[in-house]
Amino acid sequence: MTKGLITTTVGSFPKPPYLQQARNRFAAGKLPREELDELELQATREVIALQEEIGIDILVDGEMARGDMVVFFAEHLEGMEVGGLVRSYGNRYYHKPVVKGPVRWTEPMTVEMWKYAQSLTDKPVKGMLTGPYTMVEWSFLEGYDDFRTAVLEMARAVNYEALELNRAGATFIQIDEPALSTRMEDIELAIEAMAIATEGLTATTATHVCYGDFVSAYPRFFDMPVKQFDMEMANSSHELVDLLKTKGFPEDKEIAWGVVDVHSHKIESVDDVVAEIKRGLEVLPPERLYIDPDCGLKTRTWDESADKLRVIVRGVAQVKSELGIE
């Protein structure tokens, strides 16, 4: 029997309301660090239990200790600082990081939480990192004259963290580059940086890039030196799918096909998910086709996230039984 259609998620989960409140109180100086730590572990246990209960195959720790995906690392890396408030939309603001000087890795940032999450389950837990291009592109840049040099030095720092995860036993490491989606013209730099970031890893590597102009970057985009491309396909153009079907996709690589739209409150039907999985199967055999939501779940509520994952698992089960996939 053919194997395949492994389910996973992109990385982030929504923070339970008690954790969000605790983070606010901690930021206001009203909660000790140890108490926040304890609540982050509690939320991590809940995220793992939820994925187990729903039946996801490759789990994540849900990033309960991280606010923004760049700020978290900026708080730990030498040469980076957390800057002033900048608006992201509506009444939402964030402290945009600043690259102040030479970027250096000094200590593991994500390994303890990964180990904790992995200790709670027999299924593999992915190591999740923010990619070097995104780290620099989504920060202010003061300490380097040259964007490229900053990205390549950031890549070395990301590589140290990835190697620590690898050493700790992570068999799957995902290094996300969402900033690339609006800057496909920088694909060469992103490839060069990813080669540094993944150097020496024995784990399976993946990258997630939000929906972008993959058509114009085809086929060069798929030269990113990772095994798996985690892509927003739920809203993707027929043009991209046609291109993958007719012009192909590297035979040694995989796609994690994002089949539900995390930017919408609406829960897709099982039929929608089945149709999207079948679209994926027109491009790739099931062994190389992973199924997941199309982006991190952190903007959805806990219940919406659970519902979206349940519909994915049901859709996958239906396709598997229809096609005799194990």
Next chain:
Amino acid sequence: MKATVVGSYPKIPNRPRPARLRNAISKLDRGEIAKAELAQVADEVTIEVLEEQAQAGLDLVTDGHIRWEDEQTYLARQLTGISINGLIRWFDTNMYFRQPVIEGDVTWQRPITVRDYAFAVEHSAKPVKPVLTGPYTLARLSIDNHYNNNEALALAFAEALNREAKALQEAGATLIQFNEPAILKQKDDIASFAKICERLVDGLTAETSLYLYFGDVEGIYAEIQQLPFDLIGLDLVMGAANAELLAGATFKKKLGLGIIDARNTRLETPDQIAKQIRRLSDGIDPDSVHVSPSAGLEFLPREVAQEKLRLLAEGVRKAEGVLV
């Protein structure tokens, strides 16, 4: 020479200064205050922002678009035929806007920014220019379910903004600015863009300016100088090629030089700024030169934005020879 800005200004300062606008919007969302109270806070913050620009030494200021949720919807919400959809990234910035959806004929109903303009004039020590998002950018960043034709939609926006500009003119505006970053992403559309611009400024007697940022004008350099505006503003930060174009042939219109990086906190020095102004405006009457950041300032923390404007104004005074 005039030191000025391109449009937006950061809405809240950093601690320990209070984030008054942010707090007021949160309170409105929780039903703790009425809309009128939020409008009052927005007015007060606008006054602060006008004062900060004057203190920095600018010659020509804006109201900072303090009341604008984003560059698209503040205008789009007041026009007919438009509903507002979900969040989407604004160009390649890390800021999001809510995407307008065109569902019927787009028409102007009533003044949108006239009260804001009059309020700013009343409370500003410096001359104020109203700044509007241009019709092409409004059209490009909308989902069009009605016209099914970008030019037709942009012409409808142009007609509506023409009415708005006339209302601003009526209220005393002598220079009206339109921001059109989207055309730099679709340079092939320049002929259509020219037609849209003609509709936009039809019958206006005030001076008009067009700001083009997040890229260069290579390939449309001759065409933009034919457009029906008195002043064209260029981005010299993300559009590095603009410097070579300006060096190649004297600019035929008044020139806006966007030379301070509006998207990075790294500070320029007045000497660098002055040197750059002299080089870029060589052969152009200094009275025809407006110097500004490369784009709106909302991508920066408030304190950095003000410091950048102070350095900009000092650089302009040096370029003029007022300061040495």
